[in-house]
Amino acid sequence: MTSLRLFGIIILVKNLTQNPCPCESGNPYSSCCQPYHQGLAAPTSLALMRSRYTAFVFGLEDYLLKTWHPDTRPSFLNLADDPATQWLGLQIKRVENTSEESGIVEFVARYKIAGKATRLHELSEFIYTDNRWYYLTGSNPNVQL
Numbered sequence: 001m002t003s004l005r006l007f008g009i010i011i012l013v014k015n016l017t018q019n020p021c022p023c024e025s026g027n028p029y030s031s032c033c034q035p036y037h038q039g040l041a042a043p044t045s046l047a048l049m050r051s052r053y054t055a056f057v058f059g060l061e062d063y064l065l066k067t068w069h070p071d072t073r074p075s076f077l078n079l080a081d082d083p084a085t086q087w088l089g090l091q092i093k094r095v096e097n098t099s100e101e102s103g104i105v106e107f108v109a110r111y112k113i114a115g116k117a118t119r120l121h122e123l124s125e126f127i128y129t130d131n132r133w134y135y136l137t138g139s140n141p142n143v144q145l
Contacts (some may be wrong), residue, residue: 022057023050024090037063041133045103045126046095048133053109057087069127069134086112101128106141 021032033054042048048067055063061079068074087109094106102125109120123141126133 021050022054022087022090025050029054041131042067043133045097045105045124045128045133046092048126048135049092049105049107049124050090052135053087053090053107056085056109067133067135069129069136072135072137083113088112088117102126103128103133 018028018030021027021029021034023033025032033051036042036047036051037055037058037060042051052064052067054060055067056079059079061077064077064079065073089110091108091110092105093108095103096105097103104123104125106123107121109122111118111120121140121142122138124138125136127136128134
């Protein structure tokens with residue numbers, strides 16, 4: 001914990017990099033998702049999934065767009081314009097490498113908007129190209145096509 005003096009008042013500031021990572025890996029943010037947010041390529045589809053969840057927690061729109069495959073990436077996200085979202089947790093349900101260049105991660109993300117708790121259950125598809133993993137698309141695993 002470090003201190004910051006502001007208008008003569010000492011404020012204690014937690015070192016966010018030593019806090020547990022929001023992706024619930026059990027590791028500190030500094031040795032979990034932060035290196036990916038700073039430019040290191042995620043080594044697996046699971047690592048990319050966790051880092052993208054953490055990017056939503058921290059509002060890292062540029063990272064989310066950069067790790068979204070160009071074929072399915074929106075032109076913008078405008079996270080700042082969304083209602084205040086309080087991310088509550090991530091549960092990984094299943095990870096499957098469908099080939100050397102593709103993988104899926106099934107997860108449940110819990111969050112609150114305006115005090116109302118909800119959850120996102122998604123089956124995310126990832127593709128490995130140009131020496132990087134990218135998020136391709138997501139679907140509800142409970143919906144039969």
